[in-house]
Structure formats: C-alpha cells, structure tokens
Amino acid sequence: MGFLLRRVLFYLVAFLCAATFNFSIPRMMPGDPIAMMFSQAGTTLPLESLDALRATFGFIDAPLFTQYLHYLKSVFTGDLGLSIKFFPLSVNEVIGRALPWTLFLVGLSTLMAFAIGSWLGIRSAWRRGGRVDRIATPTSLVLQSVPPVVVALIFLYGLSVALDLFPSGYAYSPDLDPSFSWAFIASVAEHAVLPVISLTLVQVGGYLITMRNNMINLLGEDFITMGRAKGLSDARLRYNYAARNALLPSITSFAMTLGIVLGGSLITEIVFNYPGLGYVLFQGILARDYPLIQGQLMIMTAAMLSANFIADVLYVYLDPRLRKA
Amino acid sequence: MNNITRSFLSNPRALVGLAIVLFFMLIALCAPILSDHGPNDRVARPHQPPNTEQIMGSTRMGRDVFTQLVHGTQTSLLVGFLAGFIVTAVGTLVGITAGYFGGKVDEFLNFLTNIVLVIPNLPLLMVLAAFIGEASPMVIAFIIGITSWGWGARVTRAQTLSLRQRDYIQASELIGESSWRIILVELMPNLLSIIGFNFIGSVIYTVITEATLEFLGLGDPSAVSWGVMLYHAQTSSAISVGAWWEILAPCAALALFGAGLSQLNFAIDEIANPRLRTLGRLKRYQKRLAGDPEDKPPVNAAAMAAATRNDTVLQKEGSK
Numbered sequence: 084m085g086f087l088l089r090r091v092l093f094y095l096v097a098f099l100c101a102a103t104f105n106f107s108i109p110r111m112m113p114g115d116p117i118a119m120m121f122s123q124a125g126t127t128l129p130l131e132s133l134d135a136l137r138a139t140f141g142f143i144d145a146p147l148f149t150q151y152l153h154y155l156k157s158v159f160t161g162d163l164g165l166s167i168k169f170f171p172l173s174v175n176e177v178i179g180r181a182l183p184w185t186l187f188l189v190g191l192s193t194l195m196a197f198a199i200g201s202w203l204g205i206r207s208a209w210r211r212g213g214r215v216d217r218i219a220t221p222t223s224l225v226l227q228s229v230p231p232v233v234v235a236l237i238f239l240y241g242l243s244v245a246l247d248l249f250p251s252g253y254a255y256s257p258d259l260d261p262s263f264s265w266a267f268i269a270s271v272a273e274h275a276v277l278p279v280i281s282l283t284l285v286q287v288g289g290y291l292i293t294m295r296n297n298m299i300n301l302l303g304e305d306f307i308t309m310g311r312a313k314g315l316s317d318a319r320l321r322y323n324y325a326a327r328n329a330l331l332p333s334i335t336s337f338a339m340t341l342g343i344v345l346g347g348s349l350i351t352e353i354v355f356n357y358p359g360l361g362y363v364l365f366q367g368i369l370a371r372d373y374p375l376i377q378g379q380l381m382i383m384t385a386a387m388l389s390a391n392f393i394a395d396v397l398y399v400y401l402d403p404r405l406r407k408a
Numbered sequence: 409m410n411n412i413t414r415s416f417l418s419n420p421r422a423l424v425g426l427a428i429v430l431f432f433m434l435i436a437l438c439a440p441i442l443s444d445h446g447p448n449d450r451v452a453r454p455h456q457p458p459n460t461e462q463i464m465g466s467t468r469m470g471r472d473v474f475t476q477l478v479h480g481t482q483t484s485l486l487v488g489f490l491a492g493f494i495v496t497a498v499g500t501l502v503g504i505t506a507g508y509f510g511g512k513v514d515e516f517l518n519f520l521t522n523i524v525l526v527i528p529n530l531p532l533l534m535v536l537a538a539f540i541g542e543a544s545p546m547v548i549a550f551i552i553g554i555t556s557w558g559w560g561a562r563v564t565r566a567q568t569l570s571l572r573q574r575d576y577i578q579a580s581e582l583i584g585e586s587s588w589r590i591i592l593v594e595l596m597p598n599l600l601s602i603i604g605f606n607f608i609g610s611v612i613y614t615v616i617t618e619a620t621l622e623f624l625g626l627g628d629p630s631a632v633s634w635g636v637m638l639y640h641a642q643t644s645s646a647i648s649v650g651a652w653w654e655i656l657a658p659c660a661a662l663a664l665f666g667a668g669l670s671q672l673n674f675a676i677d678e679i680a681n682p683r684l685r686t687l688g689r690l691k692r693y694q695k696r697l698a699g700d701p702e703d704k705p706p707v708n709a710a711a712m713a714a715a716t717r718n719d720t721v722l723q724k725e726g727s728k
Binding site: 093094096097100101104105108109112224225227228229230231232233236237239240296339341342343345346349350353354364365368369371373376377379380383384386387388391 | 623
C-alpha cells in the first residue's frame with residue numbers, strides 16, 4: 084500500500100524533527116546546558132545516575148554530531164532518561180503510570196463530543212435557522228472559544244466545592260485499592276464525571292460547526308436533489324447521503340485537534356488533581372524536571388502521529404478514491 | 409471594499425463581536441485611569457470578598473483583583489494581537505508563496521507546514537518556555553507566533569492554488585505583470601476573508617495558550633496578565649478556601665473576550681459564504697416568498713481547513 088507507506092515515512096521524519104528539537108534547545112540556550120538541565124538533580128540523584136542521565140541526553144565527550152546520534156539512539160530505543168522530580172522512577176515509568184488516565188479522559192470525552200457534536204451539526208444543518216440551529220450553533224461557538232482551564236475551574240468550583248456533588252480530586256477514592264470490584268469502578272466513574280464533562284464541552288463545538296458547514300454545502304449538491312426526487316425518506320437522505328459524506332472532514336479534524344485536546348486534558352487534570360499526564364507534568368514543571376518535560380513532548384508527538392495514522396487508515400476505508408491508487 | 413464594510417456592519421454577530429472587542433480595548437487603554445494603584449501593590453487584607461473598596465475583592469497577597477484585571481487586559485490583548493499578527497503574517501507568506509510558485513518551492517514549504525501541524529503545539533511550547541525560564545508575556549507571544557502558523561499556511565495555500573487557475577490570473581501573467589504585483593494586487597484581495605479569519609482565530613488561540621502556559625507556571629510570576637492571575641489563584645488554593653472572586657474575574661474576562669472574537673469570526677465566515685447564514689424566521693419566510701435560488705457558495709474558511717488535508721493527500725496520490 085503505497086499511500087500508507089509514504090505516510091509512515093513522513094511520520095518518522097516528523098518524529099525525528101521533534102527529537103532534533105529536543106536535542107538542540109538546551110544547547111541553543113545561553114550558558115552551560117548541562118548545568119542548566121540538571122541543576123535540580125544534584126540534590127536528589129546519586130552521582131552514577133546523574134552520569135547515566137547525561138549520557139542519555141547525549142552530553143558525552145565527543146563532537147556535536149556524535150552527541151546527536153547518541154541522543155537519537157536513546158530516543159529510538161525508548162530511553163527517555165530518569166525523572167529528577169520522581170527519582171528513582173524513569174521518565175518512561177512516570178509517564179507510563181499517568182498516561183492511561185489521560186487516555187481514558189481524552190478517549191471518552193472525544194467519543195462523546197464527536198457523537199453529540201456531529202448529531203447536533205446534522206440537525207442544525209438540516210433545519211437551518213430552526214430551533215436546534217438557533218440555540219446549539221451560537222452556544223457551541225462561544226464554548227469553542229472558552230479556554231479549557233475556565234470551563235474546568237467553573238465546574239470544579241460550582242459542582243464540587245460549592246455544592247459538594249462530586250469529588251474534587253484524584254481518580255478514585257484513596258480508601259480503595261485498584262481492582263475489578265464494583266466499588267472501585269463506581270469510584271473511578273464518579274471521579275471522572277466532571278473532568279470528562281468539561282473536556283467534552285470544550286470539544287463539542289468544533290465537531291458541530293465542522294459538521295454543520297459541510298452538511299450545508301453538501302445539501303446543495305445534485306445527488307441530494309436527485310435522491311429527494313426519487314422519493315427517498317428524509318432520514319435516509321440525511322444520514323446515508325449527506326452525513327456520510329460530511330463525516331470525512333470531521334475525521335480529519337479529529338486527528339488535527341487531538342493535539343489541542345491533549346493540551347486541554349493536561350489543564351483539566353491539573354485543575355481536578357487528576358493523576359494523569361498533566362498532573363505529573365505540572366509537578367515536573369514546578370521542580371524544573373527537564374527530562375520529564377522533554378519526555379512528554381516525545382510521547383505526545385508519538386500519540387499525535389498514531390492518531391494521524393489511524394485517520395489515514397480510516398480515510399482509505401471511507402474514501403474509495405484513495406483505495407484505487 | 410465599501411460593500412464589505414456595509415455587509416459587516418449589517419451583520420448582528422459582527423456588531424456584537426466588535427462591541428465586545430472594542431470594550432476590552434477601551435479597558436486596556438484606560439487601565440491607568442480606571443485604578444489609582446499599581447497592580448502588584450498590597451492594598452487590602454488577604455482574600456477579602458468584593459466590597460466597596462475592592463469591587464472584585466482581593467487576592468491572598470492582598471492585591472486588588474480589579475486593578476490586576478484591567479492591567480492584565482493590557483498584557484493579554486497585546487500578546488494576543490502581537491502573536492496573532494506573527495502567526496497570520498508567517499502563515500500567509502508561506503501559504504501564498506507555496507501556492508503561487510508551486511513546484512519545488514511548494515513541495516518544500518508544504519512539507520514544512522505538515523511537520524509543524526503534526527507536532528503537538530502545547531507540549532512543544534512547554535519545552536521552549538521551560539528552557540527559557542519564567543518567560544515574559546512578550547517572549548510567550550513570540551514563541552507562540554513562530555510555532556503556530558501551520559493551519560493558516562495550509563488554508564491560504566489551498567485557496568491560492570484554486571485562485572491560481574482562474575482566467576484573470578493567467579491573463580495578468582500573459583501581459584507580463586510581475587509575480588509580486590499579481591500576489592499583492594490580484595491575489596491578496598481575494599484572500600482577505602481567509603486572512604481575517606486566520607488572524608482572529610490566531611488571536612483567540614494565543615490568548616488561550618498564553619493563559620494556559622502561565623497557569624502551568626511557565627510564565628513570569630511577577631507579570632500581570634489573566635494567565636498569571638489564574639496561576640496565583642491556583643497556587644494559593646483560592647478555590648478550596650472559597651475565594652471564588654479571584655478565579656471568576658480572569659475566567660470571565662477570558663471567556664467573554666474569546667466569545668466576542670469568535671462571533672466576529674463567524675460573521676466573516678457568513679459574509680464570505682452566504683449559505684452559512686442562520687436566518688431569522690421572518691427572513692426565511694421572505695426569502696421563500698421571493699423564491700430566492702440559493703447561489704453556489706464560495707468555499708468557507710472552516711470547511712476549507714478541514715477539506716484541504718484530504719485534497720493534498722489526493723493531489724499527491726494523483727501525481728504518483
């Protein structure tokens with residue numbers, strides 16, 4: 084499959100760019116990069132760990148290009164170094180423990196936003212100026228431009244501090260041990276309600292607007308008129324004819340906005356004290372834990388590239404024109 | 409041009425958006441008049457709820473929230489418009505150059521744009537800001553400006569590519585007009601709605617992103633902006649001690665300003681693409697009476713952005 088292979092190659096180059104960025108930024112800053120990067124490490128890390136950490140980031144006694152190759156080798160073998168804040172854990176372990184919670188929040192809220200937003204978009208395009216359109220479209224436009232941090236803070240203050248309806252932190256009650264028991268799952272669900280709702284609200288507008296605008300443009304096409312002339316039912320025209328085609332750009336926007344959603348998730352987790360990547364990262368930033376901050380860029384880039392690849396595969400499946408090539 | 413201004417001023421969304429944005433600009437300009445002490449002066453006891461002296465209450469450090477808010481408006485607006493300008497300038501330049509000159513130039517610039525688009529922006533900015541250390545608002549504006557132009561470049565390129573095929577451009581080329589004249593005089597006016605859409609979208613994005621970075625503790629904690637206000641509120645646990653006014657003020661400002669800009673952007677989209685207009689019931693009725701045939705719309709910016717990815721993929725596929 085030539086198309087997918089070329090995409091994979093492109094993603095490899097993009098990943099290499101992110102790694103190169105990570106490599107050159109500390110070296111481009113004024114002053115001694117080693118002293119800067121590991122200034123906080125001296126107190127927590129034993130000497131031999133510090134040496135290993137330096138080597139991971141390519142700070143070896145060699146020319147710059149050899150240093151670069153050395154760093155690339157670390158990155159491509161999955162070694163992101165040790166975390167300074169969470170020593171003795173490695174960056175991989177810190178991110179590995181936090182990532183499932185972030186993926187849970189992002190995945191669930193994206194699915195909900197996609198379903199709700201697309202459905203509302205279809206409705207408001209079908210009856211433009213109707214009740215759904217007049218309420219949902221302006222509301223979602225406003226929601227789209229409100230920062231995630233604002234939505235999260237308002238939910239946290241309103242529903243969990245002032246009204247005390249929901250817990251205000253952690254992913255599950257600290258009295259429980261992780262297990263597949265009913266009590267544990269219920270606790271996880273209860274703690275996830277507010278973060279998931281606020282992340283969904285932030286995203287729903289984007290899907291609604293994309294879907295509405297595509298539907299409106301498609302509804303003027305000849306094949307819709309033809310379908311109507313044949314006497315097809317409204318529902319069939321709406322979903323099988325128009326919505327099916329209008330969905331393609333929504334899939335693109337899913338992959339494109341994933342970066343923004345991941346960013347929104349980081350903020351939401353910090354506000355709700357939710358133990359995902361954002362929360363860990365916040366701790367890392369406050370402690371100037373550079374290996375962790377750099378590691379999250381690599382992980383986020385990898386996540387972003389995978390999402391783009393999934394969108395590519397979906398495209399090949401949904402758009403027959405691509406399959407022929 | 410007159411026509412554009414008229415349709416802009418008769419669009420209710422545009423008027424609402426314009427009013428909100430002008431209101432914030434006025435606050436930013438009048439900040440020194442609106443409050444007689446400095447934003448970082450300690451003028452009250454810590455965490456006072458709103459009262460006659462401090463109409464928006466005070467922070468844990470005893471600073472006046474209202475004074476911080478009006479001075480923060482200055483910073484946040486300046487950062488927003490500065491970075492919005494950089495994003496739009498770079499995006500438009502790259503997009504037009506790639507779309508107009510084509511060939512190797514296009515291949516390279518398009519590749520660059522795709523890389524910029526696919527590397528997640530916020531994590532990248534976090535690394536940059538962390539290494540710069542306590543980045544001032546202007547530095548944040550700059551780094552957002554140089555890393556966030558991908559979307560604008562892609563949309564501008566796609567529209568330039570389609571304009572390039574039109575007869576009047578070909579005619580200008582045949583009479584030997586220079587490339588720069590064609591770009592500035594023939595292309596630019598037809599790209600105005602996309603450039604405007606891009607600029608306003610970038611301002612929204614920058615204001616949000618600046619607030620986010622500062623909220624994360626990557627900004628300069630002694631600066632005064634909406635993001636730094638949120639950062640101090642978060643680190644002094646304003647929420648758990650019930651000091652809602654410290655949170656509400658910057659949140660409301662961010663939300664209202666974003667809402668105003670997005671109304672402006674929606675208005676631009678509606679003006680550029682008449683089909684997207686949400687008509688009132690009366691107007692719809694009148695339209696039906698008049699038997700107005702809905703004309704084929706020009707492509708709107710938002711749908712364009714979504715569709716172009718597919719286009720570029722298909723084009724590559726076709727050229728293979």
